[in-house]
Amino acid sequence: MQMDLSIFRKYDIRGVFNASLSVHDAYIIGKAYADYAVMHGYSHGSIAVGMDARASSPILAEYFIAGVTESGFDVIFLGIVPTPTVYFTAIIEKVIGCIIVTASHNPLNYNGFKLIIDGNVIFDKELRQLAHMCDVTPKKHIQALIYKHDIDNRTDQIKAAYIQAITLRASINCTTNKLKIAWDPGNGAACSIIHELVRNIKNIEHIIVNGKINGVYTRDPDTSDVKNLSTIIECMKENNCDLGLAFDGDADRVVILDKNGQIIGNDCIILMFALDIAARNAKFKVIIDVKVPPYTVAAMEKLGAEVIIVPTGHPFIKAAMKKYGALFGAEMSGHFFFAEQYYGFDDGIFAACVFISLFQTRTIQNMMQLYSSPAIKRHSARIPKAAHKKCIASIKEWLAKYGVSYVDLDGVRVEKKAGWWLVRESNTEDFIFLTIEGYVKGFVESELSIECLRVFLGGDVCAVKSQNIQY
Secondary structure, three states: OOOOHHHEOOOOEEEEEOOOEOHHHHHHHHHHHHHHHHHOOOOOOEEEEEEOOOOOHHHHHHHHHHHHHHOOOEEEEEEEOOHHHHHHHHHHOOOOEEEEEOOOOOOOOEEEEEEEEOOEEOOOHHHHHHHHHHHOOOOOOOOOOOOOOOHHHHHHHHHHHHHHHHHHHOOOOOOOOOEEEEEEOOOOOOHHHHHHHHHOOOOEEEEEOOOOOOOOOOOOOOOOOHHHHHHHHHHHHHHOOOEEEEEOOOOOOEEEEOOOOOEOOHHHHHHHHHHHHHOOOOOEEEEEEOOOOHHHHHHHHHOOEEEEEEOOOHHHHHHHHHHHOOOEEEOOOOOEEEOOOOOOOEOHHHHHHHHHHHHHHOOHHHHHHOOOOOOOEEEEEEEEHHHHOOHHHHHHHHHHHOOOOOEOOOOEEEEEOOEEEEEEEOOOOOEEEEEEEEOOOOHHHHHHOOHHHHHHHOOOOEEEEEEEOOO
16 A cells, blocks of 8 residues: 655654554655665765654654665654754754654644754655655565664653753843743643753743643643633643743744743744844844734834744744844744754753743833834634645636735735735645734724635634724
8 A cells, every 4th residue: 555645844854653654654654764865975874853742742753763664874862842842852962864743733543753854854856856765665574673863862862952952052140030820831842841941941940731641631732722722821820820821743843822821922932032032132033924914024124033924834934034133033923933042953951941031121012112022813613635726726817817926935925015915825734714803993804804814714624703802
């Protein structure tokens, strides 16, 4: 039986375990990854392998490693660690590549692989090439035996080095302001780091919820949905916490909550980080994804930033940061990339610690006063891709017909004086998303009434939400 190539997404591999993604698929992907490394000039060397806390991750890692080691490569196996810890390992150990067994924020029945070679993510055309290599590889029955390379000592040493790098570079422990912080690693990979990390952050009272790895996740790993944050919000209210920090399944992104248990918008957080960088750099470059609002772009430009917009997805941000020498990168989904004093990859834990450092020296109220969003209403909706396979093309045709300017870098983005909107396909979920923000009363309703969006919303719509925004 041939591999289900639908698991190859834009910038990683994701499928439903034991449905579209099997252990034998993992073995073939491992073999193909090794062949891909050879194609890029590596006939031998070490590969760092980590995994998230899903119950299916160990067996998938085992079969992947079998495929890699059969081809003559060594493996540094890290066990359950956050994705950023694997990125960190690849840099300090100078390995030829690294992979993470994870489906990030997707539901528990999913799993997959993030693949990196020579410091670069395998994505887009390169990932399609790898898919072809997998497709022509015949399946065979194997008895996988996990390859453990100094697994106990090496993993502990790397975790300790990672935690030390975070606490030093994020400049935590620089004030005597007493804080109380709630942490929610969501029973995910962050659990393997958070407990030791908080012991290294002094003068702060730490409370951890969902802090044990159990393979099943007490809450959904998607932290973008507030209903999945009920435990940490309740904890913050009960304990009068100053700040809340919640992580997705592999901890490459973070959600930050204020003292009232309200999510601080990532548009605001992006600007806070940019403000911090601007304090040390008169001119600097920032890479953001297409979902970041126009008013956040304008605010960063006023700080002296040259803002470069790229398609959504961590590989696009990383590639652009290297190309342009950017100091900072961000996605609206909560991925933050620091290159000024860190390594340039997305790291939810490091971002959380940088925020703590800023929080120690300024109150959140002072930070918020530096930022005022013009948006007064936001509307969002999503539809299954299958319901409107050609909807984005149809929207473009309609806009062109009526002379409405748009950006099609990733989906369709329309900016007007009274507001803006974006329609784009997700690369990690089977949905097409719409976001509209209005700066004046009636803009959202007016845009929803135009023909191209009425057609879009006329299908199988779910998770439609309108929100009046107050700052």
